[in-house]
Amino acid sequence: MxxxxxxxxxxxxYATKDVKITHxxxxxxxxxxxxxxxHCGIYSEIETKEFIFQFNLNSEIxxxxxxxxxxxxxxxxxxxxxxxxxxxxxxxxxxxxFEATGEYYLPNFQxxxxxxxxxxxxxxEEITRISGSWYQFLLExxxxxxxxxxxxxxxxxQVITNSPEKLEQKAQLLHEIIGGRISVLPPDARHVDYNIIxxxxxxxxxxxxxxxxxxxxxxxxxxxxxxxxxxxxRLAKLYGRDLINYNSLFLGEHDALQSSPxxxxxxIETACKEFDFDHSYxxxxxxxxxxxxxxxxxxxxxxxxxxxxxxxxxxxNIGLESADQQTLxxxxxxxxxxxxxxxxxxxxxxxxxxxxxxxxxxxxMDENLPDNHYKKILHLIREQQVHVKPKxxxxxxxxxFDRPSRTRLFEFNRIKIQSRLPTYxxxxxxx
Ligand code: SF4
Numbered sequence: 001m002x003x004x005x006x007x008x009x010x011x012x013x014y015a016t017k018d019v020k021i022t023h024x025x026x027x028x029x030x031x032x033x034x035x036x037x038x039h040c041g042i043y044s045e046i047e048t049k050e051f052i053f054q055f056n057l058n059s060e061i062x063x064x065x066x067x068x069x070x071x072x073x074x075x076x077x078x079x080x081x082x083x084x085x086x087x088x089x090x091x092x093x094x095x096x097x098f099e100a101t102g103e104y105y106l107p108n109f110q111x112x113x114x115x116x117x118x119x120x121x122x123x124x125e126e127i128t129r130i131s132g133s134w135y136q137f138l139l140e141x142x143x144x145x146x147x148x149x150x151x152x153x154x155x156x157x158q159v160i161t162n163s164p165e166k167l168e169q170k171a172q173l174l175h176e177i178i179g180g181r182i183s184v185l186p187p188d189a190r191h192v193d194y195n196i197i198x199x200x201x202x203x204x205x206x207x208x209x210x211x212x213x214x215x216x217x218x219x220x221x222x223x224x225x226x227x228x229x230x231x232x233x234r235l236a237k238l239y240g241r242d243l244i245n246y247n248s249l250f251l252g253e254h255d256a257l258q259s260s261p262x263x264x265x266x267x268i269e270t271a272c273k274e275f276d277f278d279h280s281y282x283x284x285x286x287x288x289x290x291x292x293x294x295x296x297x298x299x300x301x302x303x304x305x306x307x308x309x310x311x312x313x314x315x316x317n318i319g320l321e322s323a324d325q326q327t328l329x330x331x332x333x334x335x336x337x338x339x340x341x342x343x344x345x346x347x348x349x350x351x352x353x354x355x356x357x358x359x360x361x362x363x364x365m366d367e368n369l370p371d372n373h374y375k376k377i378l379h380l381i382r383e384q385q386v387h388v389k390p391k392x393x394x395x396x397x398x399x400x401f402d403r404p405s406r407t408r409l410f411e412f413n414r415i416k417i418q419s420r421l422p423t424y425x426x427x428x429x430x431x
Pocket of ligand 1 (some may be wrong): 205206207208209210212213214215254292319
């Protein structure tokens with residue numbers, strides 16, 4: 001992997017009995033799934049007796065944790081997203097979380113989502129104390145550390161300029177550039193811990209399903225090449241020095257695959273070049289997008305061949321929801337089960353033939369769905385599969401929000417055990 005000149009900059013450390021500042025700490029260069037936290041990228045760190053705060057290359061806080069007894073677990077941490085949400089990563093007892101989500105850490109949010117796992121970490125005083133008062137702690141630290149060496153004093157000054165208000169303004173600018181907050185990211189973005197750069201190449205979706213809580217009223221519309229180019233250039237400026245830590249692109253919004261093949265390929269090529277993913281500190285390049293039954297069935301093989309030639313690993317997540325007509329009708333998805341099943345097999349076919357393209361699929365979970373819903377899914381993911389396959393994840397998305405449920409988890413585990421495809425829960429995360 002080629003690396004940018006920043007990666008050759010050495011870390012510098014300042015340490016006293018009260019504080020340790022590590023400037024330009026070099027983390028892992030690959031995303032890996034481990035039962036202890038391994039953080040990717042280059043970042044800086046301020047550690048006191050009570051806290052650890054981490055900052056990206058724009059000197060903006062993006063991770064924090066407590067060190068005292070009140071902190072739930074030494075492996076757990078808080079992350080601030082570019083959309084300015086604090087997310088708490090909990091171990092959740094490891095085994096249950098890993099089996100259900102494919103990740104060792106469970107993201108917990110401050111907004112309603114469909115997770116059926118986890119507790120309420122933001123009800124814990126120590127967690128809200130850090131997410132709410134980190135800036136005050138840093139101001140106090142700055143007042144105490146009057147004789148910091150210049151290099152570290154400058155770094156602390158930069159950190160202090162990024163106040164909570166300024167970070168919120170930056171998040172608003174990000175949303176303004178991409179045309180609004182992203183209500184949901186694809187589940188596959190978990191492979192890079194949701195560290196994506198979003199680029200809106202189309203808006204809206206085709207079906208406006210009755211059950212869906214993340215849709216908008218926009219009729220499906222593609223952005224022009226000029227609009228996409230302008231977004232890319234504004235995003236590159238916004239991510240600034242921290243761009244080097246990114247290697248992944250999310251093409252929004254809800255059905256980017258419905259865009260023309262030329263527009264999708266143009267967007268990937270232009271963005272990867274402008275964001276200089278070839279020289280990212282983090283190895284590999286990934287592209288994530290959503291597709292629909294219609295957009296998947298309409299894309300010819302030639303398009304997937306071109307995706308492979310782009311050099312990126314492309315994950316396309318398709319909302320199938322159900323392979324049973326009665327269930328599709330009940331949830332208000334205007335499709336036939338025949339078309340859903342055809343899209344499922346088209347995804348399998350692509351996964352078998354295009355090594356750097358992965359089509360993943362979502363099915364819903366809920367109380368009181370017709371019996372045939374689960375039966376017909378199992379027909380596709382077990383009975384019709386000759387072998388166990390490592391590729392083509394199936395995600396189950398609970399329809400209810402903010403209702404952790406042991407019964408749903410039990411139901412999910414029953415299906416997972418029988419599935420011959422990798423099978424996980426889909427936890428809705430916004431950006
Ligand atoms: S499930 Fe997908 S296609 Fe249906 S309304 Fe929601 S975003 Fe649109």
